[in-house]
Amino acid sequence: MKIAEYIFKQLKAHGVQHSFGIPGDFILPLYAAQEASGIKCIVMTHEPSAGYAADVYARLKGLGLATVTYGAGALNMVNAVALAYAEESPVLVLTGAPEVKFRNPNMLFHHRVKTFETQHNVYREVTASSAVINDESTAIHDIDRVIETTRALSRPGYIEVPRDMVNQKVSVPPRSPYTPPKRSKAELDEAMAEIIGRLRHAKKPVVYAGVELHRLRLVDKLRTLVERLNLPVTTSLMGKTVLPEHHPNFIGNYMGRVGPRAVRDYVESSDCVLVLGQFWSDLDTGLFTARPNVANLIQATTQEVVISHHRYTEINVADVLDALLKARALKHSRFQVHPIAKEPPRAESQGHKLTMLGIIDELNQFLSRDHIVVSDVGDCLFASVELKADMFVGSGYYASMGQGVPGAIGAQCADPSHRPVVLVGDGGFQMNGVELSVARRYGLNPIVIIIDNGTFATLKFIDQDRDYFDVPRWDYAGVAHALGGKGRRVITRSEFKAALKAADDSADFFVIDAVIDKNDSSPALKRLGHEIGLKFKKR
């Protein structure tokens, strides 16, 4: 079998049906092999977008593929792969490279930076595993290692195939089936005795579920567990929709003082918080204001299990979930989902003019089971705290602007049964919004809602308003038309509602330019701004 043939065969076996990239001379032999394998390449307009699309595809399918050329291609995607690393998304970067036989230090091939190794060195910093395939005898081992590590750690991998290695023949050794590393049974038994004991005696337990459950494909188990025990569930912003938000056990997003008050009260008055697959980052914790009493916490992640202040380091969240589902001692336990206080009525202060609140309220009426919300970064992400969605993707930790539109392309390729609804600020749309022409080319049709406030809204809560926070105004509907889709500018709430209806009826991609006041913002961003003021402005 040829090396490239082997790579694509393995990727297909893991469910990869699409790749995202841009062809270039150093990767042409790989592209030819990819086409022959039946994996469809979605040609993006710019490499950062290829990374964002592959990331969202990976989140939904368990493995995503970006195929980019050497140098100018791969080095233009570093940030998107860094995002995937930070947020535990299993993206495989496959890149071409100059021939092994030409790798003479004096040979100045285009796209080369310092040495032929520069690109690999850069990618080591943003991937969990990597390999340059320059030796037939280790090629299969290296390819398997990177793909398996990417899947197992749910973090990016990097495979570089020089042009003269792509079609080298290798013999494929018989594969021993993958065996996950052994867990410590004694440690698990001791931890579970504690956890079950605490749960059984808890008066007001709550599950605080994070994004790792999604990455480790544990969401079905979570749902079974919370339905069986009738446990209330809150999620972080990163973990949003780990349990669909219309589920009766879902009580809202917990983000400390930045999230809804009632959810915070619920979690922080609980005597047993079961924290599953959550990492405590600044944004996810509302600038570290999410601070339940550690004595009441049971925390399980991919890395370890922590109960109050002691650690079990050889077991992880998957072990705990499995053990809870098997626990006889919980067989008859049924807990209670306490009612959550209603949000106070919202004052729509600006008459008929569209506001962030109006957008959220209309979307909460519009969104259905057939949608997946893909949120960019900025106030659209903070606004999502008040949004009730069943499927949601956003970059709530690494927070890279510009992921929205390309992410929707990855989402709709991964799951054609859910139409993407993109929330994106004007700044984020200006970065990568033209990828909509790619959506059109491949018959995808996201609905894109541009929060058009003419400013980097979040920054105004950190510093005084500055000229350089302004975002220039575009005719976004005009851009949509020029790219072959539909677009409409709206300034009132009823126009917004009508535009959502028109978008729903349209088979093409549809851009809604939702104009709001420059000083308007979502409730969560206002609360975040208040916390920033407390923490930073007074310094």
Add this chain to the structure above:
Amino acid sequence: MKIAEYIFKQLKAHGVQHSFGIPGDFILPLYAAQEASGIKCIVMTHEPSAGYAADVYARLKGLGLATVTYGAGALNMVNAVALAYAEESPVLVLTGAPEVKFRNPNMLFHHRVKTFETQHNVYREVTASSAVINDESTAIHDIDRVIETTRALSRPGYIEVPRDMVNQKVSVPPRSPYTPPKRSKAELDEAMAEIIGRLRHAKKPVVYAGVELHRLRLVDKLRTLVERLNLPVTTSLMGKTVLPEHHPNFIGNYMGRVGPRAVRDYVESSDCVLVLGQFWSDLDTGLFTARPNVANLIQATTQEVVISHHRYTEINVADVLDALLKARALKHSRFQVHPIAKEPPRAESQGHKLTMLGIIDELNQFLSRDHIVVSDVGDCLFASVELKADMFVGSGYYASMGQGVPGAIGAQCADPSHRPVVLVGDGGFQMNGVELSVARRYGLNPIVIIIDNGTFATLKFIDQDRDYFDVPRWDYAGVAHALGGKGRRVITRSEFKAALKAADDSADFFVIDAVIDKNDSSPALKRLGHEIGLKFKKR
């Protein structure tokens, strides 16, 4: 003085008046200090563009500045800085970062990848010098070291200033004036005796001038030398316009079998080729087909001087130029610029329809001393071999698509007296063309010529035509209007001519969507395709 104040003061002393970037929370204190310093920040829509703009600014001014936030900002600009490294452009990357006092491995700040050092590790791979300013006692030394190295080596530098260091006070020691490293006089004397001896006996000497003369700001000395001795000059594609191409001593671009035949014959029949500041990369040498007899070469670069097959490693191209200008033995030497054979007449085969040749010929009539040509990568770059320009910028070695439009923004900021004329393929325009909205915001007005052939033309010469080489068609004039400028679609040569005239009359940016046949290409690309066929296709 505060650390940030010191940085911007030094940069201004080196002529920096603009920076290119996008604000983000980790860099806000630096932005405030930058504004106070009087350096104007051009806010781009996407970080790769900030890098490209700073690169072209640096090429023209001797130092360029990109100011980007931590993580999602800086890591999104790696490719543009890699380009600057490869092509010896003095770009300084200035980035914010999380506070030193918060750098606890367990603190999950947004934009963080593996560790707080990830970003610095990545940038080490694409810069010549770097520093994280985390210590007041070494801050001044580190800042000076990076700025001076960036200037001296004409290669990117990196300075990271954590948020809590920006406004720290430091005492500024009295500066000892910069002294360049000592050269070996004995070595120079010996080399110059050889060089002058060879020149004096040469029957048909020629200067082959490269891009390093531009980077080291030696173009005036080159001009003085060739005028004084009446030496003919050819340049590489990278070195294009090191001597203005309307200069009587200029004989054309030398690219081996990919460049014009007459230039190749001239250089390869010369008995003394003085190669100044040129590096022999694959594209610049027409896939290594530029092969004058080494015995006839005198090569001087930033690194060394090589005569025939022996090396002088302690002297460089600046030393050689200075010594030639002072050489008494050459005082009465006058050489001869032999006439160059006229290009054969060009067959315009497609009636009135616009072709690559037609575009080149019209541009050769249109371009004046008031223009600077900024070429993106692809056939527009190869076409430039036949273009006569007085100022030209292009990425002829690293070859990163998407530099054209943002590069023009950098060019017009650096030199407002030359209006940029951008040559860009449809693929390149789709990457970063929307930066035209930034041009409009800051009153810049490039003329942008999109070579609209609906395909990645260059790749078709390497592989058979593939679906994934297609570039989707946009309504480019519509995009231009939606961004607030002018645009026009043309399909005949007379329409193209008229559009150039209209662009010239317009005070706004002006996009010319120049539609050509999918299979049309420039003469140089055809010759390159022939060479690729010889070298690669038969394998």
